Amino acid sequence: MKHGCEHNKSDRKQFLKSQVLPERCQHFIGGRYLDSSSGESFKKTLSAYNESWFEVAVGGAPEIDLAVKAAEKAAAGPWSRATATDRAKLLHRIGDLIEANVETFALAESLDTGKPYSETRNGDIPRSAQNFHFFGDLAAHQSFETWIGDDGSHHTSIREPLGVTGLITPWNLPLYLATWKLAPAIAQGNTIILKPAELTPLSATLLCELLNEAGVPEGVVNVVHGFGAKSAGEALVRHPGVKAISFTGETTTGSAIMRDAADSLKKLSFELGGKGASVIFEDADLDLAVPTACRAAFRNQGQICLAGSRLIVHEKIAPQVIDRLLACVKKIKIGDPLDDATTMGALIANDHRDKVAAFVDHARTSGAGEILCGGKIPASLGEQLANGAFYEPTVIAGVAQNSRLIQEEIFGPVLTVQTFKTAEEAIALTSGVPYGLSCSVYTRDGALAQKFARSVRMGMVWINGWFIRDLHTAFGGMKRSGIGREGGRHSLDFFSEYKTITTAATGSSQSASVES
Numbered sequence: 302m303k304h305g306c307e308h309n310k311s312d313r314k315q316f317l318k319s320q321v322l323p324e325r326c327q328h329f330i331g332g333r334y335l336d337s338s339s340g341e342s343f344k345k346t347l348s349a350y351n352e353s354w355f356e357v358a359v360g361g362a363p364e365i366d367l368a369v370k371a372a373e374k375a376a377a378g379p380w381s382r383a384t385a386t387d388r389a390k391l392l393h394r395i396g397d398l399i400e401a402n403v404e405t406f407a408l409a410e411s412l413d414t415g416k417p418y419s420e421t422r423n424g425d426i427p428r429s430a431q432n433f434h435f436f437g438d439l440a441a442h443q444s445f446e447t448w449i450g451d452d453g454s455h456h457t458s459i460r461e462p463l464g465v466t467g468l469i470t471p472w473n474l475p476l477y478l479a480t481w482k483l484a485p486a487i488a489q490g491n492t493i494i495l496k497p498a499e500l501t502p503l504s505a506t507l508l509c510e511l512l513n514e515a516g517v518p519e520g521v522v523n524v525v526h527g528f529g530a531k532s533a534g535e536a537l538v539r540h541p542g543v544k545a546i547s548f549t550g551e552t553t554t555g556s557a558i559m560r561d562a563a564d565s566l567k568k569l570s571f572e573l574g575g576k577g578a579s580v581i582f583e584d585a586d587l588d589l590a591v592p593t594a595c596r597a598a599f600r601n602q603g604q605i606c607l608a609g610s611r612l613i614v615h616e617k618i619a620p621q622v623i624d625r626l627l628a629c630v631k632k633i634k635i636g637d638p639l640d641d642a643t644t645m646g647a648l649i650a651n652d653h654r655d656k657v658a659a660f661v662d663h664a665r666t667s668g669a670g671e672i673l674c675g676g677k678i679p680a681s682l683g684e685q686l687a688n689g690a691f692y693e694p695t696v697i698a699g700v701a702q703n704s705r706l707i708q709e710e711i712f713g714p715v716l717t718v719q720t721f722k723t724a725e726e727a728i729a730l731t732s733g734v735p736y737g738l739s740c741s742v743y744t745r746d747g748a749l750a751q752k753f754a755r756s757v758r759m760g761m762v763w764i765n766g767w768f769i770r771d772l773h774t775a776f777g778g779m780k781r782s783g784i785g786r787e788g789g790r791h792s793l794d795f796f797s798e799y800k801t802i803t804t805a806a807t808g809s810s811q812s813a814s815v816e817s
Contacts, residue, residue: 323355323503323506324355324356325342325355325356325357325358326345326355326356326357326358326502326503326506326526327358327506327526328358328360328364328368328523328524328525328526329506329509329512329522329523329524330364330367330368330371330520330523330524330525331367331368331371331374331375331519331520331523332513332518332519332520333519334509335358335364335367336358337358337359337360337361337363337364338363338364339359339361339363341358341359341361342356342357342358342359343356343357343359343499344356344357345357345413345500345502345503346650347412347413347415348414348415348647348648348649348650348651348689348690349412349415349637349638349646349647349686349689349690349691350685350686350688350689351651351688351689351690354412357499357502357526358526358527359526359527359528359532359533360496360525360526360527360532360533360536361527361532361533361536362536364525364527364533364536365494365525365533365536365537365540366536366540368494368523368525369465369494369540369542369543370542371519371520371523372465372492372493372494372520372521372523372542373464373465373492373542374520375492375518375519375520375521376462376464376465376491376492378518378520379518380490380492380518380521381490383490385440385441385443385488386441388437388440388487388488388490389437389438389440389441389488390437391437391487391515391516391517392433392434392436392437392440392484392487392488393433393434393437394515394516395433395511395512395515395517396430396431396432396433396434396437397430398511398514398515399426399429399430399433399476399480399508399511400427400430402507402511403422403426403427403430404422405507406421406426406429406476406504406507407421407422407425407426408421408639409503409504409507410425410426410475410476410501410503410504411638411639411646412503412638412639413475413500413501413502413503413504414472414473414475414501414638414646414649415602415638415646415647415648415649415689415690416601416602416638416646416647417638417640417643417644417645417646418638418639418641418643419641419643419644420600420601425474425476425477426476426477428477429476429477429479429480430480431772432477432480432481432483432484432772433480433483433484435484435772436484436485436487436488436792437484437488439485439488439789439790439793440488440489440793443460443793445457445458445459446458450806452806453806453807454803454804454805454806455803455804455806456801456802456803456804457801457802457803458799458800458801458802459799459800459801459802460489460793460794460797460798460799460800461490461797461798461799461800462489462490462491462492462796462797462798463489463491463544463545463568463796463797463798464491464492464544465491465492465493465494465542465543465544466486466491466492466493466494466543466544466545466546466547466796467493467494467496467537467538467540467543467545467546467547468482468483468486468493468494468495468496468546468547468548469496469534469537469538469546469547469548469549469550469558470482470495470496470497470498470505470549470550471498471549471550471551472498472499472500472501472649473601473604473605473606473649474601474605475497475498475501475503475504475505476504476505476508478549479495479497479504479505479508481787481792482495482547482549482787482792483495483522485787485792485793485795485796486547486796487517487521487522488793488796489793489796489797490797491796492520492521492522492523493521493522493523494523494524494525494537494543495522495523495524495525496524496525496526496527496533496534496537497524497526498550499526499527499528499529500649500650501649502526505524505526506524506526508524509522509524525537529554529557530557535561538558538561538562538567539561539562539564539565541565543565543567544567544568545567545568545569545570545795545796546558546562546567546568546569546570547569547570547787547795547796548569548570548571548572549571549572549573549606550573551573551574551710552573552574552710552736552781552782555571555573555783555784558571559571568795569784569785570783570784570785570787570795571783571784571785572606572776572777572778572782572783572787573606573736573738573778573781573782573783574606574710574712574736574738574781574782575605575606575607575608575610575710575736575738575739575778575782576610576611576707576708576709576710576734576735576736576738577597577607577608577609577610577611577738577739577740577741577759578609578610578611578612578613578730578731578740578741579593579594579597579598579609579611579612579613579740579741579743579767580613580614580727580731580740580741580742580743580753581594581612581613581614581615581618581622581743582615582724582727582742582743582744582746582749583615583617583618584744584745584746585618585743585744585745585765586743586745586765587618587621587622587625589743589765590622590743590765591622591625591626591629592629593741593743593766593767594609594612594626594741594743594767595626595629595630596767597609597741597767597768598610598612598694598714598716599630599633599645599694599714599716600768602645602646602647602648602692602713602714603694603711603712603713603714603715603716604648604649604712604713606738606782607738607739607761607767607768608712609716609740609741609767610710610711610715610716610717611707611716611717611719611730611731611734612626612716612717612718612719613719613720613721613727613730613731614718614719614720614721615720615721615722615727616720616721616722619718619720623673623696623698623718626696626716626718627673627674627696630674630675630694630696631674632644633645633694635679635682635691635693635694636682636686637685637686645694645714646691647686647689647690647691648690648691648692648713648714649690650690651688651689651690653690653712653713654678654690654691654692654713656713657692657711657712657713657714657715658677658678658692660705660706660709660711660713660715661675661676661677661695661697661715663705663706664676664697664700664704664706669697669700669701669704669705669706670697670698670699670700670704670706670717671697671698671699672695672696672697673696673697673698673718674693674694674695674696675692675693675694675695675696675714675715676693676695676697677692677693678691678692678693679691679692679693692713692714693714694714694716695714695715695716696716696718697715697716697717697718698717698718699718700717700718700719702719702730702733704717707719707734708734708735710736724749724752724753727753728753728756728757731753731757731759732756732757732758732759735780735781736778736780736781736782737758737759737760737778737779737780737781737782738759738760738761738777738778738779738782738783739759739760739761739762739763739778740757740759740761740762740763741762741763741764741765741766741767742754742762742763742764742765743764743765744764744765750764750765758779758780759778759779760775760776760777760778760779760782760783760786761776761777761778772788772789773788773789773790774788774789775787775788775789775791776788776791777791
């Protein structure tokens, strides 16, 4: 793969001489790599090593405007005549190319995020390819809705592209979530401007080359790097030529986007924060429940909106659950993301690590809970990792429901433990937070599981499992966790406009009144 630039040839990472790290991540507009008109850039720091290895162009209003014009030109060109079958074939080609370059993307994503390479290689990147294949299949099998009226009139509802759509994606699952939005947007015939998180620009930059190789017409997909407020993100949201914004990220940023999009009445889809829970009832299979709850809390260093960052356990089994949990935590190996033995890498950045640590310090100094393990920056990781953004997996027991550790999203490797006596109390504890994205419940009682699932205020509930996804199903949350749903037809609906075409019955009488 080429990136339109020279590659970093660090002596410390000889094997990265090849094609992973561009020395400069440029914008991709109209099928070409471009620097910002201002020449502005910033140095990207790899969080595991706390070293700046490459530069990223900082876009703003000029680059967004250029991208909108390129997208509008593409929308008016041959792309407007591409059929659903054409778009499906294109999506499959992109998915195939990601699969053919899975090691490159996995290594880039591991370095960019700090997460273990084994996780990106076996999980994130294959799923990114699957997103294109899934929506390729879905796009090829779309059907129109038709009705025959009582008077013999014929009604057909069809989907049409929105036009220029803006995608703003987060740093925790960069390619995974970018492709989750790109694929349905392309499937519905839109043209796109992607603004990836400034902390993780690599995989989006690498993807651009594959888009050209797959035959995506110039201007159909554009990538503009930069920040949010007073930068590329704000310019994208405010631009009158952008018809919709799909955003995944932090809740307060979602609020800001909603304000900025109000004047132009953009269509919005938000997948925001979460404060998930793993709820373990007295009759649960603990051989299943405890390891799964541990994984839910600490996968990706706890930096997942679906993380089970709260453990809510029946008081009668709490001691043995905690013992088993601590044994699971001890097996987690913190280290170099590129080491196959590593099961927990670095957090996204040192300042984010410090925010996570501040929550734990609050528990320590205020008596908000008892720290059972972790609670500090790990020692003895070696010279290469000494300044990296690492933090130990932490378990804090005895936390009150009104504590900020329960009510706020920590987004790091911190798990709180609460106990309950009754199902009603478990439901109240689970729902009693500002977020409503997801939770898991563990019990052998099917009726109890269904009662719990239907009672909690969460957009997604897993019974005896976690992070089990079928791409057809609705993905999204309640309360401060978002607006709208993605997945399957829900994504196709968002990235399209419905148009109803009615043909009057031949010879039918027409009413003189006008209905609206």
